[in-house]
Amino acid sequence: MPIVYSFANGDALSSGLNEFVEKVSRDAIADHGHLSIAISGGSLPKILSKELAHNKNVEFSKWHIFWADERCVSHTNADSNYLEVKKSLLDHIPQIPQENIYAINEKFASEKDAERAAVDYEEQLKKFFKNQLPSFDLLLLGMGPDGHCCSLFPGHPLLEEKKRLVAPIFDSPKPPPERITLTYPVVNNSKLVVFVTAGDGKKDMVQQIIEQPEMDLPCQRVKPTNGQVYWFIDHAAAAKLRKESCSEYKL
Template sequence: MSSNCQIRVFPSAAELALSLSQLLVNESKGVDNFRIGLSGGSLVQLLSRELPKTAGLNTEGWKVVMCDERLVPFSDPESTYGEYQRQLIPLGLLSESQFVIIDPSLPVEDAAADYEKKLRELFPGNDLPNFDLLILGIGPDGHTASLFPGHPLLEVTDKIVAPISDSPKPPPQRVTLTLPVINAAKTVVFVTTGEGKAAVLKRILQEVSDPLPAARVCPVNGKLLWFLDESAARDLTCPVEKHSVL
C-alpha cells in the first residue's frame, strides 16, 4: 500500500459523513475554482443530508464533474446527475450551472468525446485534468467509476474520458473518467460503508496480486484516503486510523 494512503475507520456511517463534510471544507478553503468529481449511489444522499448543515462550507466557486455517468435521460433514476439535480441542487448549495454534465442524447462514443471536450475547457492547458478532489465508491466486485474488473478500459492511457457500451452492471452504456485522470487528482477519497463491502475491501487493501480496479487508484502526486465505517473495515488486518467525531 502506498505511503500516501490513509485508511480512516469511523464507528458509524453518520460519523463518517460528518468527517467527509469537514474534509470538503478543508480541501476547498482558499481554492479558487475548486474542481471536484462525485460518484453516485449512496453518496448523493450523504452529501444532500450533510452539506447543508456543514459550517464554513463555501461552494460558490465549485465546478462539479461526475466520475462516471450512465447514458440515460436525467429523469431516469439511474442518472447520477439526475439524482443530484433532484436531491442536492434544490437545497441551494450548488446551481445547475456548476455541474459539468454529459449529453445523454448522443451515442455513447460521441457522448464521451463531448464530455472530454468539456473537461478540456475546465482544465485549459493541462494534458491531464488534475482535480482538486475526487470522491469514489466501490462495487462488491471491486469496480470504481465505470472501470470494471478485467475490462479493456483499465488499460486506456490515451483518453481522459472513455465510453463503455458493455458494462457488466446495467445500464450498459456509460462514460467514465479513466485511470490516468483519477490518478492525477490532488486528493482521492473512497467512501465505503456496510459489511457487504468487507470482503472486497480486504482484497483491495491487502492483496497485491491481480489488483482490482479500485486497487489501481494511486494518485501520482496526491493523497489517497479511505473513509470506512467499522462494518466495512471489519476484515482488515492492516494498519488503520480510528476516528470518532461525535
C-alpha cells in the same frame, strides 16, 4: 499507501466526510480560487450529502462539479448519477452556479450514444482544465462489490486506456450497460481521491483491496502520481481489516 478511516456507523461516516470535504474545499479555494470535484454514483451521493447539503461553512459558489462516471440515460431517469447528486446535494445548495455543474450531455445520453457523450464530456474537461491533463482537487469514488470504481470494471479493456480522458463503455456488467467514465490518466492525476463505502456487504472486498495489493483490482490501480488516496468507511465495511490497516481520523 492509502489512509483508511473507519467510522462507527453511517452517521459518523457522513459527518467525518463532511468535515474533510469542507477542509479540502477551503484549502483549494485559498490556493487557487475554486474547488474542482468529481463525484461517482451508487451510494456515495447520499452519504456525502447528509451533512454537506446543510453545511453553511462551505463556499459552494466556488465549486465546479463533475461526474467521475455517468450512465447513458436522461437527466430525469432514476439511473442518472446527475439526478442523484442533484436531488441529494445540488437542490439544497442554490449557491452553486448552474454553469459550474458539468453534467453529461443529455441528448447523447438519452440516445445511449456513449461514444458521443464521452467525446462531449472530454471537451467539457478540456475547456475547464485549459487543455491540460485534468487534475481534480477532489475525486470522490464508490467501490463496487467486484472492486470496480468509476465505470472501470475488473478485466475490462478500458483499464488500459491511456489516451482518452473520458471513455465510453457499452458493456458495463453493472446496469445500465452504456456509460461514460473518467480514465486512469485523469483519475491518477487527481490531487486527492477519497473512496467512500459502507456496509457489511463490502467488508471482503475492502479487505482485499487494502491488504492484498497484488490482486490488481480496479480500485487498487488508483494511485495518483502526486496525490493521496483516502478510504472513508464504516466499521461494518472495515470488519475484516487488521487494526494496523486503519488510521485514527484526524483532519
